[in-house]
Amino acid sequence: MRYGFWAPVFGGWLRNVPDEGMSATWDYMSRLCRRAEEIGYDLTLVAELNLNDIKGTDQPALDAWSTAAALAAVTSKLELMVAVRPNFHHPALFAKQAANIDNISGGRLALNVVSSWWAEEAKSYGLQFDQHDDRYGRTTEWLQVVDGLWSQTPFTHHGERYQLENAICEPKPVSRPRPVIYAGGESEAAKTLIARHCDAYVMHGDAPEDIAAKIADMKARREAMSLPPMQYGMAAYAIVRDTEDEALAEQARITTLDPDAPGFANFDQWIAGTELERELKIQEYSVSNRGLRPGLVGTPAQVKARVAEFEAAGLDLLLLQMSPQLEEMERFSAAVIQ
Secondary structure: OEEEEEEOOOOOOOOOOOOOOOOOOOOHHHHHHHHHHHHOOOEEEOOOOOOOOOOOOOOOOOOHHOOOOOOEEHHHOOEEEEEEOOOHHHHHHHHHHHHHHHHHOOOEEEEEEOOOOOHHHHHHHOOOOOHHHHHHHHHHHHHHHHHHHHHOOOOOOOOOEEEEEEEEEOOOOOOOOOOOOOOOOOOHHHHHHHHHHOOEEEEOOOOOOHHHHHHHHHHHHHHHHHOOEEEEEEEEEEEEEOOOOHHHHHHHHHHHOOOOOOOOHHHHHHOOHHHHHHHHHHHHEOOOOOOOOOOOOOOOHHHHHHHHHHHHOOEEEEEEEEOOOOHHHHHHHHHOOO
């Protein structure tokens, strides 16, 4: 298993805990990432949103790509998986920028291609926002342009959305044949795109049996296209304590609803239903990316056993959220990774 972590570009991951002791600053980010590669973490995922959807839209959120360039210069081993949204970046200019960052890092850049989901953010910045399946049409062509510029000199493209004539992207990325392209999605349009055009599939948190089914489906799609095997990653929130009671107490603390939290509006209506549904939805509101579903909560032995279940399911990368991140990543490393 490879261990990655979400870079805290939003100053935390918990909607019910206002101050997690991990500010959205370059100082915290650089200290965290430099320490992470010393204690056994393989990768960091740098999310790209211009508005902070965790702590409130008026709160700080670090820019993904300038942060990635800076991290490339101050780290030496971490894979830098940086999110990119095609409707926010012209592919030709992006290909040049990303190739340069890959060179700065010595070949450690990877992309997490996200077909944008937040219409209000795009509207607030005056940017194009495509409807669901159209987003994947744009992403497909966008990837064709980026891949073409990374592999050909010069590169010409006449498509539905992008027109290039003898474009040059030099230097090329160090990574061969290209930086790894990760993507996630659960719709048919998303899975079709990912199977055909990407190198790795990343999933929201879920139980091992559900992850196994998703991996089996993606493997079958790749085999039907005569394409090589993919990598498989999953988001998860981890809590490791000496006793199970201590771990569950921490889970209860972070999922206790805060009616004054920025994202709480109308939440009582959203969670109407049975108590089981209510409990699940409270957890998914409290922690992003369905992070508590995988069940990485417990003693070191319990968490290691759970990780083994995911390895058996075919998963090879965990993308972890923790809070406060630096302290909890130290704890998780000593208890689980080492």
